[in-house]
Amino acid sequence: MSVTSASRTALRYPLRRLLRPAAPRSARMFASAPQAKTLVKIMEVGPRDGLQNEKGVVPVDVKVELINRLGEAGLKHIEAGSFVSPKWVPQMGGTAEVISQMERLPGVHYPVLVPNQRGLDNLSSLLAEYASSPSAAAQPPPTDEIAIFTAATDAFCQANTNTTVAGSLARLAPVARAALAQGLRVRGYVSVVITCPYSGQVDYGRVREVAEALLAMGCYEVSLGDTVGTGTPAAVSEMLREVTKTVPVEKLAGHFHDTFGTGVANVMAALDLGVRTIDSSIGGLGGCPYSPGATGNVATEDVLYALQGSQYTAGPGVSLDKLVETGWWISEQLGRETVSRAGKALRLKKLQEHADGPKL
Numbered sequence: 422m423s424v425t426s427a428s429r430t431a432l433r434y435p436l437r438r439l440l441r442p443a444a445p446r447s448a449r450m451f452a453s454a455p456q457a458k459t460l461v462k463i464m465e466v467g468p469r470d471g472l473q474n475e476k477g478v479v480p481v482d483v484k485v486e487l488i489n490r491l492g493e494a495g496l497k498h499i500e501a502g503s504f505v506s507p508k509w510v511p512q513m514g515g516t517a518e519v520i521s522q523m524e525r526l527p528g529v530h531y532p533v534l535v536p537n538q539r540g541l542d543n544l545s546s547l548l549a550e551y552a553s554s555p556s557a558a559a560q561p562p563p564t565d566e567i568a569i570f571t572a573a574t575d576a577f578c579q580a581n582t583n584t585t586v587a588g589s590l591a592r593l594a595p596v597a598r599a600a601l602a603q604g605l606r607v608r609g610y611v612s613v614v615i616t617c618p619y620s621g622q623v624d625y626g627r628v629r630e631v632a633e634a635l636l637a638m639g640c641y642e643v644s645l646g647d648t649v650g651t652g653t654p655a656a657v658s659e660m661l662r663e664v665t666k667t668v669p670v671e672k673l674a675g676h677f678h679d680t681f682g683t684g685v686a687n688v689m690a691a692l693d694l695g696v697r698t699i700d701s702s703i704g705g706l707g708g709c710p711y712s713p714g715a716t717g718n719v720a721t722e723d724v725l726y727a728l729q730g731s732q733y734t735a736g737p738g739v740s741l742d743k744l745v746e747t748g749w750w751i752s753e754q755l756g757r758e759t760v761s762r763a764g765k766a767l768r769l770k771k772l773q774e775h776a777d778g779p780k781l
């Protein structure tokens with residue numbers, strides 16, 4: 422039986438589709454144009470927030486390799502450590518060595534936490550040593566950015582930094598001024614923006630006032646930390662609506678610990694309210710030494726997986742594959758499995774591709 426060209430066309434295209442009027446040329450052009458995605462800045466905090474809560478002190482060479490791998494995976498903001506008192510947080514004791522030894526990629530920022538003038542003085546000596554060394558022309562300085570930190574409650578601030586919120590702001594103002602005068606970028610953190618492990622529900626108006634104070638000191642951005650990780654999308658949205666009454670949303674970052682499994686949902690809620698910087702931790706590492714029971718930050722792999730197919734992107738150079746491998750690698754170094762859900766699933770999927778049987 423011969424098949425006419427009309428029936429051949431009908432076989433390939435269902436009748437309904439043939440009868441549908443063709444879209445106007447401009448609409449077709451519009452439909453095929455790639456949608457511009459909204460860029461989300463990822464602040465990787467694994468080497469600092471992730472490792473500061475480990476039982477043991479992670480060796481300098483492991484920290485250096487972690488930071489190098491994160492840079493190679495395309496991340497542009499990698500918090501590298503802290504110049505805090507080693508008596509308070511011994512895990513961050515080797516930060517000077519770490520930032521001297523790590524590979525510093527051009528265009529990548531490697532902020533370090535600084536709690537007081539002593540921390541800034543220690544960092545400044547290191548930067549002065551670098552500036553007068555022969556390698557100064559060959560690679561960027563160990564860092565060009567510090568992060569100062571305080572909290573929304575006196576109880577947490579006291580436990581974390583041995584002073585009240587007002588006391589910490591008074592301590593940090595000259596530190597920020599001196600850092601800016603040296604040409605360093607200054608980022609700010611407000612901890613316990615949803616609940617405080619010592620005093621319970623937090624007053625979001627207080628979060629707003631502390632964020633304002635940090636911006637007034639010259640911070641280019643303030644990261645709002647759900648340190649305990651009790652936040653839900655509804656609570657995070659309510660807090661952000663309060664803070665953005667006076668603080669421009671483009672000056673804010675979201676920093677969500679994933680204790681109750683709401684980290685990714687909180688990230689999406691924050692993005693939908695206009696926040697464009699998200700702090701996350703490779704492999705979901707971490708916690709704060711002064712927030713008992715809190716787990717690590719939302720995993721970087723989980724955030725990147727959730728962004729896939731959405732209107733948001735972490736940028737073209739960021740490799741989820743490399744981050745999944747890095748999450749597995751650092752977890753192995755620490756003697757456990759990654760807690761990133763996407764990290765586990767993507768690794769399993771990769772292994773299944775080389776085996777018979779059902780696949781994810």
Ligand SMILES: CC(C)(COP(=O)([O-])OP(=O)([O-])OC[C@H]1O[C@@H](n2cnc3c(N)ncnc32)[C@H](O)[C@@H]1OP(=O)([O-])[O-])[C@@H](O)C(=O)NCCC(=O)NCCSC(=O)C[C@@](C)(O)CC(=O)[O-]
Nearest residue numbers: 504505506509510536539540581582583610612646648709
């Ligand atoms: C702020 C202090 C120093 C006050 O601590 P203090 O005990 O009141 O300070 P001090 O001035 O009395 O000094 C005590 C000793 O520490 C030394 N010291 C003092 N400062 C430094 C320094 N910078 N570097 C090195 N050594 C330092 C100082 O020299 C002295 O040594 P000693 O005379 O006894 O031998 C202390 O409380 C501290 O270091 N706290 C840091 C705590 C910390 O790192 N917490 C974790 C980071 S914050 C966080 O994780 C939350 C975040 C950012 O991720 C967001 C979120 O999730 O919410």
